[in-house]
Amino acid sequence: MGIVREFTKGLWEEIPPFRLVLGLCPTLAVTKTLKDGLGMGLAVIFVLLCSNVLISFLRNIIPSKVRIACYIVVIATFVVIVELVMQAFTYELYQDLGIFIPLIVVNCIVLGRAEAFASKNGVLASAADGLGIGLGFTLSLSVLGSIREALGSGTITLKIPFTDISNVYNLFGPSFEPFAFMISAPGAFVCLGLLLCAMNIIGNLSKP
Amino acid sequence: MREIIKMFVVLGIICGAAGALLAGVKFGTMERIEYQELTFVKGPVITEVLAGCTNNPVDSRFKMKYGEEEVKFFPGIFDGKCTKMAFETKGTGFGGDIGLIMAVNIKDDTISAVGITTHKETPGVGSRAKDSKPFKNSFVGLSIHDEIKIKGDGGSIDAVSGATVTSKGVCTGANLGSKIYKELKDQILAKAREIK
Numbered sequence: 212m213g214i215v216r217e218f219t220k221g222l223w224e225e226i227p228p229f230r231l232v233l234g235l236c237p238t239l240a241v242t243k244t245l246k247d248g249l250g251m252g253l254a255v256i257f258v259l260l261c262s263n264v265l266i267s268f269l270r271n272i273i274p275s276k277v278r279i280a281c282y283i284v285v286i287a288t289f290v291v292i293v294e295l296v297m298q299a300f301t302y303e304l305y306q307d308l309g310i311f312i313p314l315i316v317v318n319c320i321v322l323g324r325a326e327a328f329a330s331k332n333g334v335l336a337s338a339a340d341g342l343g344i345g346l347g348f349t350l351s352l353s354v355l356g357s358i359r360e361a362l363g364s365g366t367i368t369l370k371i372p373f374t375d376i377s378n379v380y381n382l383f384g385p386s387f388e389p390f391a392f393m394i395s396a397p398g399a400f401v402c403l404g405l406l407l408c409a410m411n412i413i414g415n416l417s418k419p
Numbered sequence: 420m421r422e423i424i425k426m427f428v429v430l431g432i433i434c435g436a437a438g439a440l441l442a443g444v445k446f447g448t449m450e451r452i453e454y455q456e457l458t459f460v461k462g463p464v465i466t467e468v469l470a471g472c473t474n475n476p477v478d479s480r481f482k483m484k485y486g487e488e489e490v491k492f493f494p495g496i497f498d499g500k501c502t503k504m505a506f507e508t509k510g511t512g513f514g515g516d517i518g519l520i521m522a523v524n525i526k527d528d529t530i531s532a533v534g535i536t537t538h539k540e541t542p543g544v545g546s547r548a549k550d551s552k553p554f555k556n557s558f559v560g561l562s563i564h565d566e567i568k569i570k571g572d573g574g575s576i577d578a579v580s581g582a583t584v585t586s587k588g589v590c591t592g593a594n595l596g597s598k599i600y601k602e603l604k605d606q607i608l609a610k611a612r613e614i615k
């Protein structure tokens with residue numbers, strides 16, 4: 212598989228959390244709004260890309276018996292960097308995401324990519340894989356966040372970290388009664404399931 | 420044997436490098452994080468106790484040593500002059516420390532406002548002190564040279580009903596604040612004259 216293939220597989224074929232069905236805990240917890248989902252996704256992209264590159268770079272040095280410990284140290288380092296940077300520059304996002312930022316350390320997607328891909332492939336391929344899977348995760352969280360926010364609160368909060376873009380769009384006008392179920396964790400499950408269902412239908416349609 | 424040593428060395432080096440990198444990032448972001456915490460956590464309380472000031476008190480903050488601890492001061496500028504000085508102090512409540520911001524009128528050494536930033540009081544009981552306007556207002560105008568006590572102890576503060584321990588804790592905090600202010604008064608006045 213070429214580099215491009217490694218990159219694009221994360222965007223549809225193996226898109227997390229739908230296809231991999233890993234990392235559900237942050238997925239359910241932080242996708243109440245679009246801005247939280249997007250912020251979480253960006254944090255995961257950074258951690259995934261950096262840890263994949265570094266682990267792939269060190270893959271011949273790390274002894275196989277302590278590999279998991281080494282991966283965790285590498286991943287934890289990048290997570291703490293993300294946490295500190297977020298605290299320093301986007302404090303509101305840091306407050307919204309709270310415990311789910313440090314929990315990226317034990318996110319199965321990140322550790323899974325390290326173990327299943329970066330430890331067996333070259334640096335460039337691992338970077339493409341990390342970026343692809345990370346972007347896929349961000350995309351999923353943003354879609355999930357938009358749907359839940361639109362139905363659950365009737366708004367879309369567009370707020371991109373590190374830029375001045377910050378807008379709240381009211382979608383349905385003042386008479387809209389928010390569908391509060393969507394904001395709760397079960398609502399996230401239902402939403403996730405329906406999206407997965409839709410993806411399977413689309414996947415089956417395109418099959419010959 | 421060689422394999423075991425290799426494991427130790429590799430893991431040790433990775434951990435060491437990670438530690439060094441994190442120490443660097445932590446050091447680099449320390450000031451910025453402190454600023455963000457002041458703006459978002461204590462900022463609203465600081466603006467409340469210095470309501471109407473024309474400067475940004477967090478931007479013009481300075482630190483002074485009180486004993487072992489560093490106390491942060493937030494000058495409030497009114498009509499082009501620094502006439503109020505807010506600073507951090509703390510008292511002991513029912514559940515632990517109560518963080519306070521206290522503002523003192525520089526001219527006559529009276530308390531101009533008291534605000535509660537952080538606390539671990541029982542929600543719905545002690546925590547009501549944080550939002551009780553009458554309780555906080557009863558501190559206004561008291562001299563920092565007198566001891567502040569609740570009415571039950573012979574003072575002038577109306578304790579929040581059901582939250583006597585918390586109310587007493589806020590009084591202790593205010594008394595500690597008075598002590599800090601009195602002790603550092605000369606330096607504070609010198610700083611206040613500098614700030615415009």
